Amino acid sequence: MEEARFRPYAGRVGLLFGRESKFNPYRGKTNPENIFRHAYAGGFSVHLVDGGHGQFFEDPHLPSLGAVVRGLLASASKPGQPDA
Secondary structure, eight states: OSSSSSOOBBBEEEEEEEETOOOOOGGGGOOHHHHHHBBBBEEEEEEESSSSSOOTTTTTTHHHHHHHHHHHHHHSSSOOOOOO
């Protein structure tokens, strides 16, 4: 969740960022996809949840986070399936 440094990892990862967060790399002028492809050789998915940094676990943003986490867990239980 909102990692500032994207450390290389060989497996597939699900990246979560707050839509309104200052750490959301999609809010800047650069495209973070190249960085993600380089860091995550096993593939990645990006999920934007409602709220800003530090607000994910509070109402009214919790349902958005819950839906993303449920989708990621469901896809992880089905090897070979793309992330939700």
